[in-house]
Amino acid sequence: MQTIWAETALLSSGWASDVRVDVDDAGRISAIETGVPATGQRVPMLLPAPVNVHSHAFQRAMAGLTEKRGPDPRDSFWTWRQLMFRFLDRLTPDHIEAITAFVQMEMLEAGYACNAEFHYLHHQPGGAAYDTLAETAHRVIAASEQTGIGLCLLPVLYQFGGCDGRDLGPGQIRFGNDLERYTALREDAGRLLNAPDANLGASPHSLRAVGREDLAQVAQLFPQGPIHMHLAEQRAEVTEVEAAWGARPVEWALQNMEIDSRWCMIHCTQMTSEETEALARSQAVAGLCPITESSLGDGIFDGIRWANAGGAMAVGSDSNIRIALAEELRTLDYSQRLRDGSRAAFASADKSTGRRLFDAVLEGGAQATQRQAGKLEVGAWADMLTLDTGSEHLWGRKDDTALDAWIFAGDDRLVRDVWSAGRHMVTGGQHRRRPEIVAAYKQTIDALKAAL
Structure with missing residues (x-):
């Protein structure tokens, strides 16, 4: 003791x-x-100590290397994405384990106690499965055993290259699974989760990467554990979903998926006022990554409207360009001030800005990972x-x-x-x-x- x-x-x-x-x-x-x-x-x-609710550990090795202008003068998330695809084709399981351990160490030193790893780098370059189907997930688990961080492992289902169901491109082929192989991979990953505080979830990547029918039944297919998904991160994503499926991403998700307190929706930076309030009422957690969202030009999450509608929120380091808990909270609050011309926007009559933000991410992170944490109390x-x-x-x-x-x-x-x-x-x-x-x-x- x-x-x-x-x-x-x-x-x-x-x-x-x-x-x-x-x-x-x-x-x-x-x-x-x-x-x-x-x-x-x-x-x-x-x-x-809060949860880091969203991470792609391997991207830490790219930090600081994507700040040069690409061939398109309108450089954006999508050109950064192509650089990321080229990089990840070089990664071996040994590399993944070493990078993940480094990232988890930095998370702990920043004050996070748990890593929710949104893990989609599953297969070999070219797309062939490893002899052990969940080999790379096992390396994430091995890293957590070395670092001692709490782990919520979120194997990602990634099926298509877009809403039209096109095949995965060369950079995405290592991510791909049909539903049957994904289910087997997830079970294989969970087999090595031996720490008593470790947890296993499920993660359909996004509306553009998973088929409509499978998205609609995710909650029934995986009735236990948290569910995380990217949602409404980029304008081009909103346009693609609306053109293909006849509705904006948040609108489609609320109409067709069983969204409740098990869900954590990542980013949500491209929502209307009505979508913000409706998704907040669903009891899903908004998984916010303000440093990465700033780096990639995603947009500004409507945090004040979300909080006023009773929405839960948590923070994560996503691309891991910086792993800085205090800075995530500061960037979240400052984005609201810059957009609205306000100060201390999150403060309430009885709590300061920092206290209200800290309380929110403690509670939201625990909910999003189904981890009995986020508070100092017996049990x-x-x-x-x-x-x-x-x-x-x-x-x-x-x-x-x-x-x-x-x-x-x-x-x-x-x-x-x-x-x-x-x-x-x-x-x-x-x-x-x-x-x-x-x-x-x-x-x-x-x-x-x-x-x-």
Whole structure:
């Protein structure tokens, strides 16, 4: 058993002082007391640690390499996508494991306790299956065992190259499965999910990559676990779906799919006001990736309207161009300010901007992964982080004001300790296995130099 004593902690009931948290050997919080003398490991400020709700781990190796102008002067998401396709054709299972471990290490150091990996790189270059059908998913699991991060594995169903059902192109062929092979792959992937806090979901990639009939029955085909899907990310996607299926993506999904609290819809940056409110009422989580959405020019999620309609939200690092929890929250809020000419748009009468955003992504991330976490209370997984209140950026700040200072005036260097289901993986701001993980990542980058 571990005992952590915090000068101040954010509990489900709010801020409390002199807090003792006991963690049992299974990784769950077994007891919480407030107003008690110091004992065990002493920390200044203890917070629940959120879920990174959307990641394509392998793309981390591309970070910073796609900022040159492509052949088309109107460079966009679609030209970036072609670069990504060329890169991923060089990746082996060993590369995938090393890159994923590096990404998960960075997530933990940023304050995330769980990685929801939207995993679609399934097969060999050329599209042939590996001898072990879920070989690359097994490498994601192996990485999580090395890093100690919580894992929600989301094998992705990817069938077509567009809404017209065209064949997958050369860059996409490694993703492809029909429904039967996908089901077998997903079962094979789940076979190695041995950590007690690991979880398996299902992920139809998007409306443009999965057939209408299969999309309509996803919830029945996979009745257990979370379901994640890209939705309404790009203008060209909206145009393609509307032309092929006679409705905008969100409109079609709400009319034809059983969307409820199991679903996490990723991006949703191209929605009308009516679609925003209707999807919020469905109880699905909006999986937002503000840094990647900014990088790719996706657009701005209507966060204020969504929140006012009671919608749940979470954040993820998607392309992993940067893995920065505080920056995701800051970028989300600043996008609303820039669009609307406002300030502190998410703040409420009783909660600051940072507190309201942090509470929202804690709750939304836990819902989107069906993980009993996102809160410091008895019975929850011990997903926790500490902040360095001795830093000049937090000096003299407390409670909600300290959260605001971390998110808007500091960065993730203020994160000192992180536990994932009781596994104390980050101390002093660094992962316990950083040297070996970084060494393997550097070797992988050297092996990929020609592709990069």
